[in-house]
Amino acid sequence: MARVLLIYDNEAVAGFLKSILEAAAFDVTHVSTPFDAFREALQRAPDAILIDFYYKNVDGLYLIEKLRSTAGLTDVPFAVVSEERDFLLSLDALESGANDVIRYPINEDDFIDRMKKICPAQRTGGANEP
Amino acid sequence: MSEQATIDLARFQELKLSFFTKLSGEKVLTFDIIDQSGAVVFEAGIAIDQNEVVAKSQQGCRFFMPKVVESYGHEIVSRPAIQKLADETREIYSSVRATGAMSYEQFLQSNAHLHSIIDGLRQEDRLGGCLGLLRDMEDFDYYTYAHSANLGVLAMVLAYKLGYDKTRMRNMALAGYLHDIGKLGVQREVLSKAGRLTSDEYNQLVEHTRMGYRILDNITGPGGQKMVSDVIKGTAIFHHRKYKNMGYPFRPARERNSETFYRALPEEIRMIAICDVYDAITTSTPYRTAEEPRTGLRKILNLSNHYFILDDVLSFIKTLACTLNKGKGVLDRGDFIVLESVRSSRDNPNQKEPLYEFARIMSTNSGRPIEPNVHIFFNASDNKKIRSIEVDMRHDYTRKIVRVITNERLTERLRRHALSA
Ligand SMILES: [Fe+2]
Ligand SMILES: [Fe+2]
Numbered sequence: 117m118a119r120v121l122l123i124y125d126n127e128a129v130a131g132f133l134k135s136i137l138e139a140a141a142f143d144v145t146h147v148s149t150p151f152d153a154f155r156e157a158l159q160r161a162p163d164a165i166l167i168d169f170y171y172k173n174v175d176g177l178y179l180i181e182k183l184r185s186t187a188g189l190t191d192v193p194f195a196v197v198s199e200e201r202d203f204l205l206s207l208d209a210l211e212s213g214a215n216d217v218i219r220y221p222i223n224e225d226d227f228i229d230r231m232k233k234i235c236p237a238q239r240t241g242g243a244n245e246p
Numbered sequence: 247m248s249e250q251a252t253i254d255l256a257r258f259q260e261l262k263l264s265f266f267t268k269l270s271g272e273k274v275l276t277f278d279i280i281d282q283s284g285a286v287v288f289e290a291g292i293a294i295d296q297n298e299v300v301a302k303s304q305q306g307c308r309f310f311m312p313k314v315v316e317s318y319g320h321e322i323v324s325r326p327a328i329q330k331l332a333d334e335t336r337e338i339y340s341s342v343r344a345t346g347a348m349s350y351e352q353f354l355q356s357n358a359h360l361h362s363i364i365d366g367l368r369q370e371d372r373l374g375g376c377l378g379l380l381r382d383m384e385d386f387d388y389y390t391y392a393h394s395a396n397l398g399v400l401a402m403v404l405a406y407k408l409g410y411d412k413t414r415m416r417n418m419a420l421a422g423y424l425h426d427i428g429k430l431g432v433q434r435e436v437l438s439k440a441g442r443l444t445s446d447e448y449n450q451l452v453e454h455t456r457m458g459y460r461i462l463d464n465i466t467g468p469g470g471q472k473m474v475s476d477v478i479k480g481t482a483i484f485h486h487r488k489y490k491n492m493g494y495p496f497r498p499a500r501e502r503n504s505e506t507f508y509r510a511l512p513e514e515i516r517m518i519a520i521c522d523v524y525d526a527i528t529t530s531t532p533y534r535t536a537e538e539p540r541t542g543l544r545k546i547l548n549l550s551n552h553y554f555i556l557d558d559v560l561s562f563i564k565t566l567a568c569t570l571n572k573g574k575g576v577l578d579r580g581d582f583i584v585l586e587s588v589r590s591s592r593d594n595p596n597q598k599e600p601l602y603e604f605a606r607i608m609s610t611n612s613g614r615p616i617e618p619n620v621h622i623f624f625n626a627s628d629n630k631k632i633r634s635i636e637v638d639m640r641h642d643y644t645r646k647i648v649r650v651i652t653n654e655r656l657t658e659r660l661r662r663h664a665l666s667a
Contacts, residue, residue, distance in 0.1 A: 149445075151442075151444070151445055154442055177552070182442075186442075203600075203602050203626055203627060204551055204552070204584075204602070204648065204649070205552075207584065207626075207649060207656075208548070208552065208649075210653060210655070210656055211548065211649075211651065211652065211653045211656060212653075213653065
C-alpha cells in the first residue's frame, strides 16, 4: 500500500481528500502543522507527499523548498493541491519540483490516477505487495 | 568611565520586564543594564540569569538599558565605531562578493554622491547615533552584522539609482542598515541554528520585526522627541511582509487583503525587502552555499507577483542587475520565459485579467538586463499554441517578463512545444 503524507491545514478538505485516497487503498497520514510535517515526513518515509499550497501563515512554496532540501526527503515525489486557478502558482509548484498540481474542485477518478502516477509503481500495485 | 559620568537618566529607555526576561539565558549582554539610581545591575559581557532578574526586581530594581551610543554634546562617543562601520561596510561588501569583477568598493568609490552619504552618516549625530546599534550587532551575530552592512549599501545604491533626493537616500540607507536590528533581541543560538527551528524558536525569530521597531522607536533626542524616521522603523517591522501571502508579522484578522496592505507600503520598504531576500540567497552561511548573482537575480524574478510586486522586481533588476552580475544580464539566449500582459476577461468584458504566454529568448540586448528579443509561441492562459511572433521587449509596453524557467522537466516540455510551433 502506498503511504501518502497529507499536509493540509483545512481539516474539512483534508478529511475529504483522505477519504478518497483511503477508498483507493492508500495509507494516509494527515498533519496540519509544518512542524508535524517535518517530523512525520522523516519518521514515516512516505511514498508521496500531498501538500496544500495555501498554508495559513506559511508560504507553501517555502515549505516545499524546505521539505525538498531536507536530507532523506529530496527524492520523495509530491503533488500540490491548489484551490485557486492561478497559472503562476501552478507553474511555481512545477518549477519547485512538484510532480503534479491538483486543482480544486477535485475529480475523484482523475485525482486517484494522478496520485498513482506519482507514487513509485510497486507501491500502488496492491497485488505486488510482498 | 566617561560614559558612566555622562549618564543622564532621562535618556534611558525603560525596558519592559518581559523583554528583559527574554534576554536572559546563556546569552551575553552587549550593553549595560542599569537601575533607576543609575547603578549598573548587569554588566555588558556577562550572561544574565533569569532568577537573578527576578530577584533584583523583587529588591525594587527597575531596569534600564543605557542608550547604546551615548551622546555628549555634539560629540559622539562611539564615533570610531561608526567610522569603522562605514569603512568596513565597503570592505565587507566587497569580500562577501569577492567573486564579482566589479566590487562595491569600486562602485562606491566611483560615486561621489554615495561617498558623501557615507560621510554624512559618519559625521552627523542626527539620529542620536542609532547606527551605533550595529556595533552591538557585530559582537552579537556576525552574519547578521555583515548582512546589515550589505543591505545598507544595496539600499543606498538603489536609492541613488532610483533618483531619490539626499534625505530620502540617507533614510533608505539607514533603513537597510537597521532592518534586522531587532535580532539583538533573538537568542544567538536561534540565529545561528543549523537545523529546523522549533515552534518557539521560530516565533522568537519572527519577533525580530516588532523588536526592531521598538528599539528604533525608543531612540529619542535630548527633548524626548522621536529621532528615527518612520520609513526606517517601518522597514524594521514590515520587511518580511509579502505581497500575496502575508509573511510576518502575521496580519490581524481584520486586515483582509495582504495585497492592498503591501501596495500601500512605501517603496523604500518594498525595495529593501527585495534586497533582503537577494542578499540572503547570494551570501554563504556555515550551513548554506551562496548562489551566484545570476541565480540570485533569477530567483528574485521568480518571486514576483508572489513575494514581491512585479514592477518592483523589474525595477530592482533593471537598476542593479548589471552592477551585481559583473556587467552581465540575468537572462540568456535559449532561456524559456513567461510573459505577463493584461486582457479583458472572457467572462466579463468590463473586467481585466492577466494573460500569460510562454516565450523563448532569441538574443539579449546589452545594458538592458530584462528586455531581450523574444519569440512567443504559446498562450498559457488558454493552454493553446499560437502563431509565433517575435518581440523586442525594449519596445513592447504591454508585456512584462514574470518568470524564467529553470526546472529541467518543464524546460524539456517547453522545448518540444517550441519546436512544433
Ligand atoms: Fe529580517
Ligand atoms: Fe534581513
